[in-house]
Amino acid sequence: MELDALDRGGFLRLAGTLGAGLVFAVYLPGCGRSSTSSSSAPFAPNAWVRIAPDNTVTVVVNKSEMGQGVATGLPTIVADELDADPNLLKFEFAPADQQYIDPVYGAMITGGSTSVKDMWMPLRTAGATARAMLIAAAAQQWSLDPSACTAKNGVVYHSASNRTASYGSLTAIASGLKVPTNVPLKRPDQFTIIGQQHQRLDIPQKLNGTAEYGIDVRVPGMLYAAIARSPVFGGKVKSFDPKAAKAVAGVVDVVQVSNGVAVVAKNTWSAFQGKNALQIDWDDGPNANLTTEALFAEAEELARTHRGELVALSRGNTETAKGTVVEATYRGPFLAHTTMEPQNATADVREDRCEVWAPNQVQQRSQQEAVNVTGLPLEKCVVHTTLLGGGFGRRLESDYVREAVEVSKAVKAPVKVMWTREDDIQNEFYRPMSVNVVRGVLANGTLTSLSHQVVSQSWLKRWHPQWLKNGVDMLSMAEAVDAPYYVPNFKATFIDHEHGIPVGSWRAPDANWNGFVTESFIDELAHAAGKDPLTFRLALFEKTPRAAGVLRLAAEKAGWGKRQGAGIAQGLAVVFWGGSYAALVADVSMVNNMPKVHRVVAAVDCGTVINPRIVEQQAQSAVIYGLSAALTNKITLERGRVQQHNFYDYLSLRLADSPPIDVYVVPSKESPTGVGELCTPPIAPAVANAVFTLTGKRVRQLPFSDALRA
Amino acid sequence: MISITVNGIKRDVEVPGEMPLLWVVRDELNLTGSKFGCGVGECGCCTMHIDGVATRTCVLPVSAAAGKQIETIESLSSDNSHRVQKAWLAEQVPQCGYCQSGQIMVASALLKKNPNPSDSDIDQAMTNICRCGTYDRIRTAIHRAAQEA
Structure with missing residues (x-):
């Protein structure tokens, strides 16, 4: 059944093209229009969309498909405004070219869970413009006013005279028309494919060996x-x-x-x-004698002496706040990415x-x-x-x-x-190691002051120094400076720990570590205040109702506060990343002094959902990725040499150990925001918070195997 | 010269006998559906069927595969009509997809041996790594494929 539909849709033809070798069709701007006389020429009103006489719609994707579903998500946005037939939709990757830049980044970059957010308006406009021109082409052919015609599913209709014209039949006329500006976009309630698309365009070629990596x-x-x-x-x-x-x-x-x-x-x-x-x-x-142990000692020394400390954000006065002081130091290891393809x-x-x-x-x-x-x-x-x-x-x-x-x-x-896998693990741009010192003040059980000091190596200053704000790398401060809690007295500071080990972006940088610290420490504060971690958090979400929304939803679906079975405790965590919010509840027991995760409930608020199935996939994927790292993974150095080699000493979660992950999405008409990385930061603290309930032991370093077996 | 039979076709290859089967199939025969992920038999991206048994071929010398029936992902079907491919499509299993040739080859060997595997059978058989974490859907897809038989 599915295969019939796909074959009709040309998906298998696409798979064949991609698999055939090095035939990467590259759209050269202007080509479409310069050959309007040829009936086989596609209609290409802009750089993003091409409609062929055989009715197929090709969307040029300016982002890299690494599993996150962008080669489906971006074409879906175009297809909806275009009123294209989703079964005739294809994608093609853009060449390196200035016309394909991300308008927010100002360059071709796939990162930060921004693809859908940044391309949302340009691609809607591209689709709507193409649709207006196809309607105008049909109207011209029928000597009608365009306002008398409508379009649906790749066909222009004039219902009064019962006439139809497929998009493919209109390419020659449409190519001769002037490209209009300010074409109106749909209202959200007019979307027909956005939010309804459940199939990925890249899957058929990934089932038979023809996909080309x-x-x-x-x-x-x-x-x-x-x-x-x-x-x-x-x-x-x-x-x-x-x-x-x-x-x-x-x-x-x-x-x-x-x-x-x-x-x-x-x-x-x-x-x-x-x-x-x-x-x-x-x-x-100069790094011949470097050890990670020495680097952590160095970072702790920096934390103590405040040398080179820069303020990222400050309000009120964290020094003078009175009450019960809770203070803790957290240590995060270097991590490798281990992409499946070296x-x-x-x-x-x-x-x-x-x-x-x-x-x-x-x-x-x-x-x-x-x-x-x-x-x-x-x-x-x-x-x-x-x-x-x-x-x-x-x-x-x-x-x-x-x-x-x-x-x-x-x-x-x-x-x-x-590269071999050993090359890959030992020649990385690692997730930076980090030492975080956090301090909270509780007055009558209420959090009145919070400070968060991050000692880590900025990778952004190497990668794109123009994005530093007053010398502070705000990405190094993600989830330290912008966690969704409002505390009246607040201070977040950064010390750049330059140590010569290459560091870089790692799924949800660097919220993946700072988020662990924030969410674990908020849990520490809740316990110190004698409050339930759920109600303690909700009280701090007055200014971030969407954070409260995902937390309430996750807690409700997970049965927070109810008994979960012998030896099982729940932990929760919240995150703000890529413009989206998520909350996780993890059901955990202890086996051989290590956490075993039985189930995860995730609640996600990412605004408008383009493809519900991909949102679910990404939430699950991000949880597994974060859990894999948190359980056993760390990169360590002895005599300047990386001590890990391959999947036997840098482990990856396998099927038998992977918990079921139930994903719930908050219905929303807000503009779409990111989901590819969102759920990586909160999984480790959700598990660690359950471990505290189970064992009374507060996990302040990762991986769990170091924290719990030490 | 070594003779191997890949997807039913006998091929003569001029390679050292210790060259792993994976690299012979990929570089010499240009069948690139089977992937390289670790080179030490840990991740399973390179899984092929050797006389019907799911085998990690990045550590299997080509000489050890001579005279045996070697089947790669390309042998299942090019139109995704094999029941495991159909189940994978229905459940939308792949994300990056890089490990999926290997996952599909292990699953199809499992189903041949055990037409109706339990969750614990799947746990034991499906030990390949997927860095995207598609495991839950792999499990569901195997159950779906079992129903189709």
């Missing part, structure tokens, strides 16, 4: 490379002997690149074997042109890497985005793109650089 790219004459990188961050190659590597069957070359030595071979396995055989003498540099990129550097294929969240940065390495002008560097086997923020970096371009340039052939 970065690792699957193949260019004629392509070679495969593996790179040996310094085992210590900041280390350099002193000298190397390529002999043993060159002796490996299949190895064709060994070349030095900016961050190590690349072994180039006829296949991936030979490149890996050659890399293992390399003899390299490294200069370990990092990789393919580059083909020629004399006059460079082409890159990459699973990447920042197309223009990838393009800039190509420019920097080759010296070619921007327009000669073409970047194709494949599907991403996970992103989680790791692919906001473009280090692997630079590598591929460097190696291709050196060997004068197309090259795919492939």
Whole structure:
């Protein structure tokens, strides 16, 4: 049944196209209009939508699909305003090009759970404009006034004369019309696909092996490379002997690149074997003796001395507030992303042109890497985005793109650089380690003062320094400065702990850690005040009714306050991220001194829902991702070397250990906001708060395996 | 020269016998549906059927697969008509999708051996990693596929 519908819809044709190899159709602006005389030309009134004579509607997606559903969500927005037939909807990824920038970021970036929020108005306008032109085209064909015609499901109607014209039949006439401005948009109650779409457009190709990820790219004459990188961050190659590597069957070359030595071979396995055989003498540099233990001591010293402390937000006076003082210090570890697809990129550097294929969240940065390495002008560097086997923020970096371009340039052939899982875990932009000192004052059981000091390394100052506010990285302060609680005396401060270990964006940066601190500490305060954690929180949500809404909903659905079965306790947590609110309630018991999560109830308020199924998927996904990290994961350093290697010592939750997650969405007519990361921050504190109820032990460091087995 | 039979077709490949089957299939035969995720047999992205048994091929030397029937995700069906693919579609299982070839291959081998697996059978068989956390839907989809038989 489903397959019939899909085949009619052309989804399988799309899967076939994507799977066939390197045929990435790229829409060149202007092409549509310049060939209006041809009846096979698509109607392309703007950069975002293309309607073909066969009635298919292709939406150009300027965001990377890493599982979050953006290749379905964005086309759905266009399709609704266009009144397209959702069964004839296709997507195509945009090339690196200024016309495809996110209007808020001012660049092509997929991050911060912003895709739907930022593209909502541009894509609605694109769809509505195309619809108006198709109606005008039909009206012209029928010598009628456009106001006499309507459109529905990919067809223009003139009901008085019972005439119809499919969108595909109108492409030639529509292409000759002037593009109107200020086309009215629908009222929310007129949406027919938004909120109703339950199918993802990218799924058929992901069931039969035809979906193309970065690792699957193949260019004629392509070679495969593996790179040996310094085992210590900041280390350099002193000298190397390529002999043993060159002796490996299949190895064709060994070349030095900016961050190590690349072994180039006829296949991936030979490149890996050659890399293992390399003899390299490294200069370990200044981080040769670094340990995470020493870094935590350093961070705690900074917290005590307040050296370099900057105020992110302050109101009232946290120093003079009188009452019972509760104070605590929390420690968060470095974390790796472990995207399911290890990092990789393919580059083909020629004399006059460079082409890159990459699973990447920042197309223009990838393009800039190509420019920097080759010296070619921007327009000669073409970047194709494949599907991403996970992103989680790791692919906001473009280090692997630079590598591929460097190696291709050196060997004068197309090259795919492939990372092993060990490369991936040991050469990261980690979730920053952090020391947080929190202090609350309770007066007659009411929280009157709250201060939150964050000591962490800002990654934003490296990644996009223009976004710092008065020198403060507000992303490093997420959920410390903007948690939804209102406390009259409040202060949040930041100390940038520069330590030489690369850090970066990790699903819900850096709310994923600060949120753990805030939500655990609010729970500490509730217990200190002798109040129920639910009512204690609700009293602080006067100015954030949507936070109160999700918390009430989650508590009601989870049966908060009711007995949950022998040995099971509940913990709750709330989060504000990406413009959205969520609350989680976790049902937890203790097994072998570790928390076992039996069920999670999530309540989400993300404004208008584009695709209810994807919202549910993302809430579940974010919970599993956060729980995986919180239970056992940490990256540690000894002698400057990362101690973790692969999935055997950096664990990932598996099916048998994954709790059912029930997701409830608050109905809303607000503009849509983010869901991809929202539920990662609150899961660890929800579990930790249940652990406190069960054991009386307050978890102030993660992972749980360190906190509870120490 | 090593002879292997992949999806019913006999292929001769000029590779060292210790090269893992995964890389032979991906790089030499250009069947890229099976994925590389860890290289140590932990994650299961590379799962194929070897004589009907779900096997992690990133640690299986190609020489060990010679003379056996090797089936990859591409053998299930190209039009998603296999009951496991249909169940995966109905339950909208994949997110990033990178691990799903492996998940589908383990599930289809499980259902051949055990036409009506219990939750605990699924727990034991489905040990592949999914970083998107699609596990709940994988479980539901396996039950759905079992009903279709």
